[in-house]
Amino acid sequence: MAEPAEIAGRVAPPRRRLSVVRVFLGIVLVVALSTGGYLGVQWWGSAQAAEAYNPWFAGYVDVTATPTYDFEASTAQAGNDVVLSFIVAATDDACTPTWGTHYTLDEASDELDLDRRLARVKQLGGQVVVSFGGLLNTELGTSCTDKAALVTAYADVLDRYEVTTIDLDLEGDNLTDTAAATRRAAAIAELQTDRRAAGDDLAVWLTLPVATSGLTEDGTTMVSAMLDGGVDLAGVNLMTMNYGSSRDADETMAEASVRAVTAAHRQIGTLYSRAGTELTAATVWGKIGITPMAGQNDVPGEVFGLDDATALNAFAREQKIGRMSVWSLNRDITCGSNYADVTRVSDSCSGIDQGDTKFVDLLGEGFTGRPVEAAATVTTDEAKQIESVVDNPATSPYPIWAEESSYLEGTKVVWHRNVYQTKWWSRGDLPDNPVLNEWETPWVLIGPVLPGETPIPKPTLPAGTYPDWDGTAIYEKGDQILFDGVPYESKWWNQGESPDAAAGNPDGSPWTALSDAEVKKLLDALPE
Template identity: 40%
Template sequence: MLRPIPTRRFLPVVVLLTLLATTVTAAPAVAATSTQVSVSWRNTSSWSTGFRSAVGVTNGSGATWRGWKITFAYGSAATVFRDVRRVSSSTSVLTVAGVTGRSDLAKGATASFRIDSRKVAKARTVPTSCTVVGAALPCSLNGGKATPGRPPASPTPSPTPTPTPSPSTGRDGVVSVGWLNNSTWTTGTQSSVSVTNRTSLRLAPWRIRFTYAAAVDTIWDASASSVPDGFVAAAPSYATVLDAGAATSFGLTSTTTGGAGVVPTACTVLDLPAGTDVACTVGGGPVGAPATPAPAPEPIAAPAPLTQPRVGRTLIAPYVDLGLWPTADLRSFATQTGMRAFTLAFVVSDNGGSACTPAWAGFDAYRIGGPQDFHANIAAFQASGGQVVVSFGGAVNSELALQCTDPAELQAAYQQVVDRFGVDRIDLDVEGTALGDTAANQRRARAIAGVVAAQAAKGRHLDVSLTLPVMPTGLLDEGIAAVRGLTAAGVRPVAVNLMAMDYGQGSRPMAAAAESAAVATATQLAAIPAYAGLSAAERLSMIGITPMIGLNDTGEVLTRADAQALAAWSVANGIEVLSYWEATRDQPCNPSIGAYMCSGVPEAQWSFARAVVTGATG
């Protein structure tokens, strides 16, 4: 589940593999030099209009490759990128780079990512060559002939001064700021600010000075310091780098006096390397109500709220992304949605600290045990009778087992989260490159088995669910291997939870597709020893289903009717857990909120939650 910057969805935001695997034959291998970059490009699946590729970029040089970037001669049309950042693309050239937080590649290390592409008539589905950008390193694709790299151009002395750039352009590009005033009151306003680095420079750390007539009161996801004509916004400690082509965001509240404007009139990027010239532009709007969205259908009547987390034997526990801002108030969400349980996403490695330090969304400020780990929010919901499930992993950031390689420290990290929030159920969301990381999967399985045993020794039970990508035809091989690995370590998941979303197969009835995936996966479990001897109905009762409400990343749509029908089917068939991605998205889109925080369809707020409750209890 993907969470775009500044947040995540299932990701968190996850386009699932198809079973129509198309293996590409690699070019004949040649002797690799010790100073080259080696790329493996393998097409792993295909559908009528496109295909998916698994790509690995290995740094064969003797030093860390800073801010890695690589260009491919590529005739197909790349459309979806996972664990990699698109820098530019055209009809014949594709340039990608490391994502923020993973933009450097140590010597001998490999950056793995996936790309979905649209088929182009007569175009090859594998690049014909690769070229390293910014370093004099040769690049070899699938063992073929190496292409020389493109090192940074040496500056050419100019006999005349460089002309002063216009206010909207700089010689080396522009940092563009989008400023949106979400709400206003008599003496102040709240604003959402996006910052996009449209240069070829890596800003580390980034700082921007704003000419601003109002006075900043509070700021989040950045820090602020006053200057005579405005303020300086600086990168937060947990996300200091703004790579070329990347974006970040922050929010603030301001006090206005004497009718002062609440959109900056100018901005300046600070701390630039000597000799560089970067412009800064601000685009914003006046204070006022956000633009009125298209008329939404009337919401369905609010059903009676759930009296407990389960309906029959089915746990109803939608995901809530705690990495979003503003942070969800769980008690308020329960009141408005009628839900009595939530799956909280995602605990991963702290991007600003130790690899074995757990943190919500990887933010240093949100590390577990710290003052901002949402303990009070979670405890208040639990005290009201609500149940929480803590989910580890997701599509963005690094799940603990990927980075924390010490077995004892890894188990301690999981244990810390269980103890901190007093939960009796956790969820392991394994997707993307993490799903194929055999060593990490083994580490995770052993560590979780240790936590389960430790809880049992204290007289406490701990349920574990395993969330995996799926197709309507069932799990992929990697998913089946993940289930086998966890059960081999002695932990049989209480639910194999299916990400019933993002199939990439065009428009289809999404409720029926999810039901098909559940039945197919239950059949697949019969071949795993831990499930031997169980009936088909018993195996089906060990399945979980998690669709993405509204518009999926691939254009498919789970409608409100689909949600209600799937809830009814799940309860009738004794599905272990029914969830959806993600509670915050249960609202129509409008210009005042990010696309990752709305459903993409014109349904009134909480319509999907009410449809699920109606279907489950009807």
């Protein structure tokens, strides 16, 4: 995540239109077509997932940035809860937690009045999450090689600030260090187990960078390390910002973010599956967080505007995302007239004209849960719920997938109450086979089977448009006929081959049904 450009005289590297909501939601189907399907499970998820869903919003606050942001004085409902960043290792002691290397916990109390300000947050009904790591400094798990000392360092922060939710923001060397990942997971797992045994909650979020194709390889490796190490992750918070070359030139930041989040949803479900825990699609959505960067991003030309915030919030609420944040509350304001170059990222303003509108209000709309209440959620395997899903042809818009059937490019099927479409010829490829990358599967997850759906009939043409199929007739390549009103075209010479077999064996049948688009064109051309 971005960090302050200037802190108490210390210079650091610069940290880092869509219209109405209904129009934006129309792109979600298109976005789905660009990403591969992962676990195709029932669209409504399990009753447990629905009951546990408790989405919350908390904006990041850069504790050591100047000018100081008065997070304790927020009057906005969405601004009551905050994610304080960043706890990192001291430069002279690898196992000592500090705020940005500049203040120990005691020094932050004395010089920043941090303890008193946090007490005020709680007086006003706010809640606090603490974030470890960030882009510029060394996360404790990276530097502290003594596991017992590392557990103590994490515990000191939790106890000092009485938090039940922590955020591990892993970027740069903190993300790529595999030895540190194993060590960090072991320490966090021990801490979480001990706290839960004592009746205390500890929710652990991983905050990771994404491209529009989803999590990076380092990101998926980090998630696996935490799961394999025994950590019960509350979820993965995606930094939907700074896409660079992965973002299409004509894509808005909200559209790019939807692509990134949709791809990450597949990856996270797959990673849980590989770790031995099967989750419904609904549960995985609840384990996703989204954190855009307000206004001007670090990448030139990438601006996350107010319309993007409205659209991304609509998508998040539609999918029942578990958490929403923003980087950062420090920046959620229009730059003053003395700030000459708004394209240069500022730590204290967004770089765009917000008027009186706040990103915190747009992004936080509808996120009524609280971090403390959500921290009580424990992940449980949902394999039985997934296995119990039975696809009924009478309530499915398309044929049920069959292992022995072959499917041409563009064919739609139903599997585990979800609709999939082929990207290329497929036979025997399970539509919900867990894969990390969309190119590993021929199937695209389009979306769930909706309540009340029935089989979509093939469009028909009026009698006489083409000759009816005759089992005794000889047909040459390109001949067109009607079979129960559905138009078919012959792929090669044949006789006595019924078009009825084309759906179940598209490769072996000499007949192929005309596409819906072709039939519509023919219908439009018919005289009134």
